[in-house]
Amino acid sequence: MSFKACSLQDLTPGEGLRIDSVSPPIAIFLTEEGTVHAIDDTCTHQDASLAAGWVEDCRVECPLHESTFSLRTGAVDQPPAKKGVRVHTVELDGDDVLVELSQDAPNLPPGVKI
Amino acid sequence: MIIDHLEEPLPGSSLLPTPSGDAYTDPEIFGTEQTEIFEKMWNCVLRADALPAPGHWQKATIGREEIIVVHTRKAGIQAYFNVCAHRGMRVCTAESGKNKTLQCGYHAWTYALEGDLVAAPNLTSMPDVDRKEYGLKPVHVRQWLGYVWVCLAEEPPDFEQEVLGEVRTRFGEVESIDNYGIENLKLGETKTYDVAANWKLIIENFMECYHCATIHPELTEVIPEFADGLASQRKNGEVHGSNFGEEIQGFTVDGTASGVAELPAIAPDQDRKYFAITVKPQVFINTVPDHVIIHRTFPVSESRTVVECDWLFLPEVVEHVQAGELDISKSVELFHRVNQQDFQACELTQPSMSSAAYASGGALVPSEHHIQEFHSWWYQRLGLQAPLPAASGSEKVA
Ligand code: FES
Ligand code: FES
Ligand SMILES: [Fe+2]
Numbered sequence: 149m150s151f152k153a154c155s156l157q158d159l160t161p162g163e164g165l166r167i168d169s170v171s172p173p174i175a176i177f178l179t180e181e182g183t184v185h186a187i188d189d190t191c192t193h194q195d196a197s198l199a200a201g202w203v204e205d206c207r208v209e210c211p212l213h214e215s216t217f218s219l220r221t222g223a224v225d226q227p228p229a230k231k232g233v234r235v236h237t238v239e240l241d242g243d244d245v246l247v248e249l250s251q252d253a254p255n256l257p258p259g260v261k262i
Numbered sequence: 263m264i265i266d267h268l269e270e271p272l273p274g275s276s277l278l279p280t281p282s283g284d285a286y287t288d289p290e291i292f293g294t295e296q297t298e299i300f301e302k303m304w305n306c307v308l309r310a311d312a313l314p315a316p317g318h319w320q321k322a323t324i325g326r327e328e329i330i331v332v333h334t335r336k337a338g339i340q341a342y343f344n345v346c347a348h349r350g351m352r353v354c355t356a357e358s359g360k361n362k363t364l365q366c367g368y369h370a371w372t373y374a375l376e377g378d379l380v381a382a383p384n385l386t387s388m389p390d391v392d393r394k395e396y397g398l399k400p401v402h403v404r405q406w407l408g409y410v411w412v413c414l415a416e417e418p419p420d421f422e423q424e425v426l427g428e429v430r431t432r433f434g435e436v437e438s439i440d441n442y443g444i445e446n447l448k449l450g451e452t453k454t455y456d457v458a459a460n461w462k463l464i465i466e467n468f469m470e471c472y473h474c475a476t477i478h479p480e481l482t483e484v485i486p487e488f489a490d491g492l493a494s495q496r497k498n499g500e501v502h503g504s505n506f507g508e509e510i511q512g513f514t515v516d517g518t519a520s521g522v523a524e525l526p527a528i529a530p531d532q533d534r535k536y537f538a539i540t541v542k543p544q545v546f547i548n549t550v551p552d553h554v555i556i557h558r559t560f561p562v563s564e565s566r567t568v569v570e571c572d573w574l575f576l577p578e579v580v581e582h583v584q585a586g587e588l589d590i591s592k593s594v595e596l597f598h599r600v601n602q603q604d605f606q607a608c609e610l611t612q613p614s615m616s617s618a619a620y621a622s623g624g625a626l627v628p629s630e631h632h633i634q635e636f637h638s639w640w641y642q643r644l645g646l647q648a649p650l651p652a653a654s655g656s657e658k659v660a
């Protein structure tokens with residue numbers, strides 16, 4: 149079941165938008181290239197919002213430490229984060245950004261509960 | 263050639279007094295100078311092209327404060343106190359760098375280049391934390407002459423009045439400094455001088471030329487009229503274009519041609535002349551037809567001042583230098599020697615400032631009388647009473 153997470157107008161190229169109406173919260177990214185992606189917002193290393201991270205080459209760099217996550221696969225490239233984040237399916241309906249949440253269990257950092 | 267002569271001093275008053283020696287040695291006075299002068303006025307901190315792209319930052323010390331000057335992504339060049347809003351650690355610890363964000367190394371509070379707090383461990387569970395209020399504390403920033411100027415005061419003095427106004431009174435008309443197109447010049451050379459002297463000794467030295475014939479043989483060769491002791495800076499803030507000697511071909515260490523292209527828009531009366539002005543409290547601007555020399559001074563203590571000196575040339579000149587096709591060392595060497603000679607004199611003066619023989623200060627000869635305008639300004643900024651004009655300069659007892 150997909151839901152409307154936001155509208156395209158809410159997004160800024162190269163930046164993320166945190167959606168906390170779902171738990172755990174997710175982050176929607178509009179890349180400079182114009183693609184839209186959704187991943188879990190919480191870094192797997194510590195409680196940090198990936199929506200505040202730096203987006204480059206379809207990856208987001210965690211704003212706190214140096215791990216980056218693929219916006220396509222959720223895979224992490226380097227420590228300190230060891231696990232990837234979940235990726236959610238995005239569909240555009242006109243300006244509506246529709247997201248279907250992954251059914252996998254999220255990889256939340258220590259101390260963060262749903 | 264006509265040289266403007268100073269008004270004849272009144273009989274018995276050839277000499278005017280200077281501040282007493284402790285003005286140059288007392289740490290408490292220096293502390294007041296930091297709070298009342300450097301932390302309240304506009305300071306010229308660095309060249310804007312030292313931060314060429316977003317993410318570049320550099321630290322600077324103004325008064326007692328350390329600041330970070332940053333080329334942001336969205337708001338040009340900005341500056342902040344280098345103090346983490348969390349528990350105060352220095353956010354930037356190197357002298358300069360390039361980063362996507364400014365991150366404190368203690369608990370990883372992370373600030374956007376634009377200053378607001380963007381991330382911190384557990385920040386999402388503290389939604390009440392205001393990202394601006396707990397951002398880096400900004401300082402006021404202006405750009406002029408290709409330099410970044412900052413003011414730490416909450417309410418900065420009007421830049422137009424205080425900085426441009428100062429130059430206007432000194433240079434005659436601000437347009438005439440515009441002729442040099444300083445904001446479009448590029449850095450040909452820069453040198454840092456760590457001077458063991460109070461900052462005021464350096465300003466006073468820069469304002470007068472009574473010493474020129476004694477300590478600046480090369481400069482006096484290029485500008486022979488300096489032998490009369492009169493500086494480019496004069497009474498009532500006027501500036502006088504000092505003429506090159508007749509045989510002199512360029513503003514170089516040996517007076518030979520510089521080989522450097524002249525600045526295209528200078529006026530005929532700016533040709534073959536040297537002009538100098540002081541922008542209080544910490545900038546000296548020197549202009550000659552083919553380059554501009556800018557000093558920024560950073561007082562470190564009552565007896566130590568760091569001076570950064572830049573030699574600025576046309577961009578094409580700097581390109582030729584970088585390509586190894588042109589040598590500007592003759593041009594640079596002249597004022598480098600002047601700097602070394604001046605700073606050595608200041609360093610040999612500083613130790614005497616605490617001597618019993620100098621407790622009541624020294625004297626200004628007529629060609630130095632305009633330095634009293636600087637002293638009056640200084641007394642006023644510090645809320646001090648200037649001593650009453652000496653009844654007679656000759657009564658001083660050692
Ligand atoms: S919190 Fe993301 S890498 Fe440490
Ligand atoms: S002091 Fe800077 S993050 Fe704690
Ligand atoms: Fe000098």
